[in-house]
Amino acid sequence: MREYNSDRIDMRSDTVTQPTKAMLEAMMAAKVGDDVLQDDPTVKALEARIAEICGMDSALFVPSGTMSNAVAIRAHTSPGDEIVMERTSHIYQYEGGGYAVMSGVSVALVDGKKGQLTPELLSKAIRKAEGSLGHYPDGTLVCVENTANRGGGTCYSQENLDAVAKKAHEHGCKVHMDGARIFNASIKTNTPVSRMLKEFDSVSICLSKGLGAPVGSLLVGSTDFIAKASRWRKMFGGGMRQSGILAAAGMYALENNIQRLSDDHSRAKRLASALNEMSEYTVDLNSVETNMVYIDSKMGAKELMAQLSNHGIDVLDVGPTAVRAVTHLHVTDEDIDQAIEVFRAISA
């Protein structure tokens, strides 16, 4: 479904989607108000809907996934605390070190497998001030990313999610999920989002990735947590006014764009399997669980990107020899056929 005028196949990320005609119509029809004054009915409806999907009390609409995580960290911690996460996680790698500036916290990193924590690794990483003669910072928050982006778009098993969250709580930590792509995980593992989050204190969910909305993320948690988060959103400059226009896109996405994520997953798998057959490329097929394909190439990432670009295909370099291709609602079966042919042609 490529509903906009482009002859390129853009697989740099699932963030590149354009709002479709039906989504734009929903946005134009939205009833709006001043959301800072709590007057926007469409934002309220979206927040209520996502809270219901998550099985949690309350939600907050924010401009981006980065802000959602930043607000969550700020609301869960105090300056001088420590947060714990996997080394390749988005919060650590790609959010500008915002946790240090905006929350005044340090970070303890865990080297997980495919971007995922385990209860055992977590236990070794959490430090508590108590009993350390004041030497350690206080580990108070664990952040879990699902799907794990740099892990290949991999999904936690439900057993591991529960175990990690329980272990965090045993150590007196809150547990936050960066669920930017939680619906990809839910579709892949056939698990309701509310079940995935049963042991979690909060979750951040992006509307502007696989779900195809132009802007926006939702932070979800308990009533008290969201009241605190709302104050921090205001201080971080994320209070928006007639944001119902954007919330309407999010609502449309929740209603129409979740089930179709399985198409993205099968297209990613097909691309991955075809490329792994070619001697020029290597893909860890076991890691291709959702909509991401991490491709290692003998010619090097920059050269591969340049050659693909000359043939109308865009991917992202993620290392000296690695690029990432991501499927989303504008990447069709025909696009995958064409991409496979181009990858083959330039490797010859």
Ligand SMILES: Cc1ncc(COP(=O)(O)O)c(C=O)c1O
């Ligand atoms: C796992 C993960 N978390 C958070 C974000 C941040 O989202 P945003 O780009 O809306 O700030 C991203 C963005 O790609 C992501 O992949």
